[in-house]
Amino acid sequence: MRESPIDDFWVRARAAVPTLPAAVPEAWAFGATATDADALLSLVLDGTKTGTASSLHDCEADGDALPEPGQLSVILDGSDLPRAVIMTTAVEIVPFDQVSAEHAYSEGEGDRTLGAWRAIHESFWREYSQDPRGFSADMPIVCERF
Template sequence: MWNNFTKSNPEFIKDELPEAEFFHDNEKDANRLAALIINGKKKASSGLYIWYKEANADLPKIGKKLIVTDFNGKARAIIETKKVDTIPFNQVSKEYAALDMGTEIEPLEKWKKAHWDFFASTMEKPTEEMLVVCERFETIWTEKD
């Protein structure tokens, strides 16, 4: 996929091959999220700030590219980070939630439930004030099957 992207976008030919990963922790959700990215509905991703701190990892940087795969590792899209904010869980906006969830139907309610459940499964005591890294991205390349 990266080769096809750089052939069509030669200004990126010297860029390093981006990391590749799937979103979420199970096949059904990983494949569903990849499909939302491909069709342009999902334009954001959320992670806990503490995950970055514990892993001694840098927060996402504007301009960073990522190859999104399905659960089985098949490249599905290339995304580019456009904006990164770190905000408390209870201050996530409806606008941001719609970008992350890929829906306009009760996006904040759906975002809070899905992310609370997911975050709570990875930590001892989630709080309304836990910091969330809110990454907005643009899908810059997809390949049709």
Template sequence: MGHDDLPPLELAFPGPERDRGVAAILSGHKTALTGLLEIYEHAGEAVPAAGQRFAVLDSDGRPAVTIEVVEVRVVPMKEIDDDFARAEGRGYADAAQWRAAHEEFFRSEGVSGFLGHTPVVDDDTLVVAERFRVVGTGSP
């Protein structure tokens, strides 16, 4: 199965943030990612399931790496721990740093524009916490 047969996965928004995320996956530093459950619901997308594969797109919309989801949990933000925060591969020292960065992103203009409002982000906000492994890189 090539990249073209896989659903696309876009980290953040095109630009430096996405480029850093893709680079962190390719380097092996990023083995987890988090999404706001409200975004999945608004987009009418199902929460990913273990075993599902995705083509992670770069900022130009090209497949950069193929990942396979190995674990998915829908949990309140307060349940994200230091280990998961570090697995995000963004240099977070602990869950507090992860939380601050994700609160800022989830309240960003891009997310608010997509949802049509600024989401409530607090301890009980549900996030989709995924762990994954790389199963292929580059174009098929």
């Protein structure tokens, strides 16, 4: 049987880091487009991006489990190829308008300010939200650090 690119990636990752578990973690890409995935992955690979945010409403609408500290993820590029492994270190759920400047900085986008984070993410959720409630300033945000 031929292995998938993710399975092959995981075999190589485990060869490099033997303490990784045998089970292949969930694989996913940042953003909503291939361009987003590549740009945000680049920030992860260069060490700039150490955080991400998700709409709790979107997670619920999609049936996605919330991240938990210690959880591993395989990060895909815009072509759905595995490129990185991250480990969640912290998760906090806060209203959009209470996301901290520290978290905004950890996401590595724009000029890394809270103002830029809010503009980028409001635009993102207005365009791509999976939940019919869409964007609101008090919507719950899953702030994940890795």
